[in-house]
Amino acid sequence: xxxxxxxxxxxxxxxxxxxxxxxxFFWQVIRAAVTPPFEFRELFRQLDEIxxxxxxxxxxxxxxxxxxxxxxxxxxxxxxxxxSLLPAAIVFSVIHxxxxxxxxxxxxxxxxxxxxxxxxSMKVTxxxxxxxxxxxxxxxxxxxxxxxxxxxxxxxxxxxxxxxxLLMGWVTQAMVEPVSLHQFIxxxxxxxxFNDFLPPTFKTMVFGLIIGLVACFQGMRTQGGAAGVGRAxxxxxxxxxxxxxxxxxxLVKLIIIFFP
Amino acid sequence: xxxxxxxxxxxxxxxxxxxxPVLTVEDVHKSFGSQNVLNGITLSVKRGETLAVxxxxxxxxxxxxxxxxxxxxxxxGLVRIHGQDIAGLALDQLGExxxxxxxxxxxxxxxxxxTVEQNVGFPxxxxxxxxxxxxxxxxxxxxxxxxxxxxxxxxxxxxxSGGMQKRVGLARALxxxxxxxxxxxxxxxxxxxxxxxxxxxxxxxxxxxxxxSIVVTHDLHSAKTIANRLALLNQGKVVIEGDxxxxxxxxxxxxxxxxxxx
Numbered sequence: 001x002x003x004x005x006x007x008x009x010x011x012x013x014x015x016x017x018x019x020x021x022x023x024x025f026f027w028q029v030i031r032a033a034v035t036p037p038f039e040f041r042e043l044f045r046q047l048d049e050i051x052x053x054x055x056x057x058x059x060x061x062x063x064x065x066x067x068x069x070x071x072x073x074x075x076x077x078x079x080x081x082x083x084s085l086l087p088a089a090i091v092f093s094v095i096h097x098x099x100x101x102x103x104x105x106x107x108x109x110x111x112x113x114x115x116x117x118x119x120x121s122m123k124v125t126x127x128x129x130x131x132x133x134x135x136x137x138x139x140x141x142x143x144x145x146x147x148x149x150x151x152x153x154x155x156x157x158x159x160x161x162x163x164x165x166l167l168m169g170w171v172t173q174a175m176v177e178p179v180s181l182h183q184f185i186x187x188x189x190x191x192x193x194f195n196d197f198l199p200p201t202f203k204t205m206v207f208g209l210i211i212g213l214v215a216c217f218q219g220m221r222t223q224g225g226a227a228g229v230g231r232a233x234x235x236x237x238x239x240x241x242x243x244x245x246x247x248x249x250x251l252v253k254l255i256i257i258f259f260p
Numbered sequence: 261x262x263x264x265x266x267x268x269x270x271x272x273x274x275x276x277x278x279x280x281p282v283l284t285v286e287d288v289h290k291s292f293g294s295q296n297v298l299n300g301i302t303l304s305v306k307r308g309e310t311l312a313v314x315x316x317x318x319x320x321x322x323x324x325x326x327x328x329x330x331x332x333x334x335x336x337g338l339v340r341i342h343g344q345d346i347a348g349l350a351l352d353q354l355g356e357x358x359x360x361x362x363x364x365x366x367x368x369x370x371x372x373x374x375t376v377e378q379n380v381g382f383p384x385x386x387x388x389x390x391x392x393x394x395x396x397x398x399x400x401x402x403x404x405x406x407x408x409x410x411x412x413x414x415x416x417x418x419x420x421s422g423g424m425q426k427r428v429g430l431a432r433a434l435x436x437x438x439x440x441x442x443x444x445x446x447x448x449x450x451x452x453x454x455x456x457x458x459x460x461x462x463x464x465x466x467x468x469x470x471x472x473s474i475v476v477t478h479d480l481h482s483a484k485t486i487a488n489r490l491a492l493l494n495q496g497k498v499v500i501e502g503d504x505x506x507x508x509x510x511x512x513x514x515x516x517x518x519x520x521x522x
Contacts (some may be wrong), residue, residue, distance in 0.1 A: 028351075034354065037386070109432040133329055133363045134383045134432075135355035 025217045029147060032140035039141050046149035050111050054153070055160055061106045062161030065098050066090070066168035074176065084187075087179075090169040091188030096200050099162040101248055104207035107150070107157060108240040112215045115146055116236025120217025120229040128220060143220065147212030155201050155206035162201075195259040203251040207244045214240040275472040280343075282307050282472040283328065283440055288337030290323055297323050299496035300337070307439070308470040312477055312487035314518070319477040319493045322366065325442050328474065329363050330354045341440065359387055362433030362471075366445040370417040376428050377413040382405060383435040403431040407461060423454035427461070434465065441466075441473040445481050459485045480522035492518060 001008075073089045119142060122128050131138045170184040215236040222232040290298040297320040305311045313321050326332045327339055330346050338345050341357050350355070370379050381400045384391060390401070390406035404410045407427040417425055426446060433441060447460060449453035463486050466473060477483050483490050484504050491501040494514050500507060507515055 032351075056351050122371075125372070126367065127371055129331055130363075130365060130369040130371070132331065132351075133358055133361070134386070135358040135436075136382075136386050137351055137353075137355065 066165035085190035120232035150208035150212035312483035315493035368429035
């Protein structure tokens with residue numbers, strides 16, 4: 001067998017093994033999450049850590065996205081004689097796609113790295129072993145709380161990103177061509193329904209699951225001291241970002257099919 | 261009372277009067293990949309007894325402790341705690357047994373995001389929900405006083421020395437009043453004075469609480485101070501087990517070499 005084929009086989013094998021281990025980890029987390037005692041205190045702490053502390057960054061990213069969209073869409077729509085559709089184009093772009101995906105990627109960077117590094121550091125310093133030896137289930141205390149917090153916070157953060165994106169989209173447009181916020185909202189949301197808003201917002205719960213699961217998994221299986229912590233943090237961000245994007249492809253198609 | 265209950269009661273009574281081992285390791289083997297770490301270890305410890313496990317670095321002493329507390333599973337053999345084989349237990353079932361065990365890690369393994377007080381209170385927070393907050397605080401204060409750390413409640417683990425971290429780790433290990441205490445290199449990395457203080461502390465706690473203990477160490481002086489029996493490991497096997505005098509009388513070359521260099 002040639003070295004290239006052999007190497008490819010090895011990579012595929014490693015990839016499948018990783019997925020298998022992830023599946024086992026996920027099963028252990030689910031089992032821990034649905035059996036008492038429940039770690040509400042830790043869950044609330046993580047809701048604050050993941051939600052409130054990500055809010056400024058997500059809001060800023062959403063705002064920047066709104067500005068860019070407004071400028072780019074104005075340029076494109078003016079070329080095709082459809083400038084009047086600008087508010088609707090901004091609104092639909094933000095709430096359908098850019099708001100959710102930008103939130104997902106920003107949170108996977110901030111929270112993914114944070115969770116990956118924190119749990120990796122705890123792993124290499126035997127703190128996770130100490131938790132287990134204290135007869136506390138680390139899957140319940142550490143992983144389930146973080147994953148659930150990510151799932152619950154992503155839609156709320158997406159709302160914040162959407163709001164900031166639409167607001168800055170209006171501001172950008174108003175700077176070029178005076179239009180009141182009321183007019184902008186009316187024009188933008190005419191023809192929109194809850195089907196345009198709710199499914200894309202709730203799809204971010206899947207993003208939250210991916211980010212929390214991948215980051216906790218990579219963190220809790222770390223080996224190799226400080227270098228291992230660095231690898232865990234990096235791989236948490238890279239893998240969760242990648243899987244968020246891939247999941248978005250599937251979810252967008254499903255939303256189009258089930259919420260036409 | 262059915263037969264199983266009768267057996268459990270008899271076992272408990274035997275353990276209480278010191279006639280039955282609280283903890284047994286029976287012909288345990290453990291490998292990591294191609295590396296054989298433990299090759300048929302058999303040990304037992306009774307209530308009130310302290311066994312020191314000695315050996316060169318890398319002979320599997322810490323792996324043995326991790327097997328006893330269930331952090332690793334043996335490839336073959338049995339680990340029994342209060343007569344129950346722990347290898348096949350699920351995590352939550354193992355948790356019930358671990359509530360009766362205290363473990364001091366080699367580097368204390370304190371939770372670095374919690375204060376000293378919160379570290380020691382961690383087991384109480386999770387397992388003593390019937391205790392009120394003042395009761396838990398009083399218990400934490402008592403535990404820290406026992407290990408000489410009563411003035412350092414609010415400090416973070418990074419603010420205290422290695423020796424102090426071990427004291428806090430010991431207090432945390434004792435929080436649930438365990439029957440079994442496992443100590444992984446309690447004096448490793450400490451200066452001679454701090455090491456002697458830890459030895460004295462462990463001895464005092466042993467005498468007060470009458471736990472079954474295993475101390476893993478390469479410090480023969482420490483082992484002689486705190487242990488009733490010593491077991492010397494080499495190449496994954498117990499070479500000799502007994503009190504210090506028996507070790508001194510041994511003709512085995514490895515034992516004599518170990519004692520000569522200790």
